[in-house]
Every structure is written in structure tokens, then in C-alpha cells.
Amino acid sequence: MADEIRRLGVMLALLGGCASPPKAPEPGPLAPDRRAAEAGIDAQIDRELALHAQRVDHGDPAERLQAQIDLADAMLQRADRIKVTRFEIEEQRRSASGQVRADLDRLDADLAAQHAQWIERAHAQFREVLASSDPAADSVRTKARYGLAEVLTVQGKDDEARAARVALILDDPDDPLTGATLLQLGDQAFNDMQLEQADALYERAALFDDPGVRYYSVYKRGWVAFNLDRGQDALNHWFRVAQEARRDPSLRSLAAMAAKDCVLAYARVGRPERAKAFFERLDPQLAPSLLQRLAQQYRNEGRADDAATVDDGTRPAATEPQPAR
DSSP, X not given: OHHHHHHHXXXXXXXXXXXXXXXXXXXXXXXXXXXXXXXXXXXXXXHHHHHHHHHHHHSOGGGHHHHHHHHHHHHHHHHHHHHHHHHHHHHHHTTOOHHHHHHHHHHHHHHHHHHHHHHHHHHHHHHHHHHOOOGGGGGTHHHHHHHHHHHHHHTTOHHHHHHHHHHHHHHOTTSHHHHHHHHHHHHHHHHTTOHHHHHHHHHXXXXXXXXXXXXXXXXXXXXXXXXXXXXXXXXXHHHHHHHHXXXXXXXXXXXXXXXXXXXXXXXXXXXXXXXXXXXXXXXXXXXXXXXXXXXXXXXXXXXXXXXXXHHHHHSOOOOOOOOOO
């Protein structure tokens, strides 16, 4: 492994196809701005790979372990770029035939192999950091374990990834990465329909300071409650996210989703005649569209009278005719 690290700078130059994924034959035209942006991203990743490899080989020994983590992260970024390229190729393969299709198939297979190689290299870096007996390893072990869990997930080794995440939580329960890890475990439990376990994990994750982790956890607790037929709890969770998360520009899309989901919960536990006041308190700007969604939800459920009540409540009040002056 040490020899591989020392040779990595040279390998990046020799394996140009790995450092910068090859383009599909005759790709569809890209706008100049997008083409420049894509090239800039790839070039930046290449620079980071070379820089971190240099730090590992010739940098300060006290920072070598952090350099390995940074190198592994850059490797994962390169793998992600290859994944994007493969997706674009798949779009072309759908309409291709003959020699063009054969060329695209070969290119995709080559990119799949490159993707696996970058993931495996990142895996090796994280493993080496975790195996280190250097006292400095204590300060970066949580980052390494977090990265290793991500790699194992990409490799489809879900049980090993879960074990790595559990170990991270047990070893460093207060680290900010623990909040994100609890969230990941919660999502895994939710997807497996282990709803009570998911709720407990989301509840713990919601205690961390990161707003993204906190509000996403509360949002997912709403879905847990909804699936457990606890409509009022779901409404409370989604109401909180819709009101509080919109204050953060990076979370406005989450807040908007929570507001829309409030319609589902309100249809279960709310009173149609009070819907207008509720949704105007939730979000005055979104209230008209949310009330339309609620009325449609009632109609979908065969509740025509409730839908009519909501519709009536959203119509402007009639005004008395004014006498001519």
C-alpha cells in the first residue's frame, strides 16, 4: 500500500483515462458554459488528486493521515464524476444501434472498471488510516470511518457499512459526523420498514447542531409517524420543518416539501372548515396552492363535501354593492 501511494503521482499521469473519464463518441452538443464548467470540475479534481498524493508522499509526517483522507475524498469525487459520465452514456445508448451502440457499450464497461478502481483505492486509504498506530490517528479516525462507510455502501457491502457506522457512533457520539451517521442509519431502517428503530435514530440525529441534519431528521420523523398512522405527530413534525427550515436558504426546498406533506396529514386529522386558517398560519404565500391540494386530496378520498368546504373557504367574500355617488 505504501508503494502504491508513492507511485500515485506517476500513475495519475500514466492513467490519464482514469484521471479524466473519456468522453462518449459523438456526444450530444453541450452549451459552451456547461462544457467549460464540466472541464473545470474535472481539472480541479485532478489537481487535488495530485496535490494530496504529494502531501502523502513528501508532506509533513504529522499531517500524513489527514492527507490520506483528503486523497481518498478526491478519489471518491473522481468516481462520482465517472458515474455522471456513465449516466450520460446510458442516455445515448437508449437510442443508439449498430457500431455506435457497440462503442458506447465498450466505453461504459471501461468506465465501470475505472469507477471500481477509484472506489477500491479510496477504500484502501481509509483502511490504512484506521489501521494506523500513529497517535495522530485518533484525531482523524472518525473521518476515516465515515468515509469507509460511504465506500462500503457504494460497493454494496451494506452490512459492513452499517457496522462501520455503528462503530463511529459508539467511538465518538458527540462528533458532528455522528449526526449525519445517525441520519444514514435512520434512512436504512426506514427503507427496511423498521419504523420504530428509524424514529429513534432520527430523534437522536435531530439533536445535532447541523441544520440540514436536524430538519431532515424531523422531516423523516413525520414520515415515520404517517406510516404508523400517527397523523397528528406527522402534522406537527412537518409543520415545524415548513415554518423553521425556510429561514435557511439552503433548506427552502425541504421546507416546501414539508408544507406539501402537511396536506396529507391534515386530510387525516384536520377539520375542513379550519383548513384556511391553518395553512395561512403555516405559510401565507403557499396557502392558496396548499388548500387546492387539500381539496383535491379530499376528492381523491371520496370526500366531496369536505372538498367543497375547503373550496368555499378560499373564495373571496362577496362585497355589498356601493351606492352611486
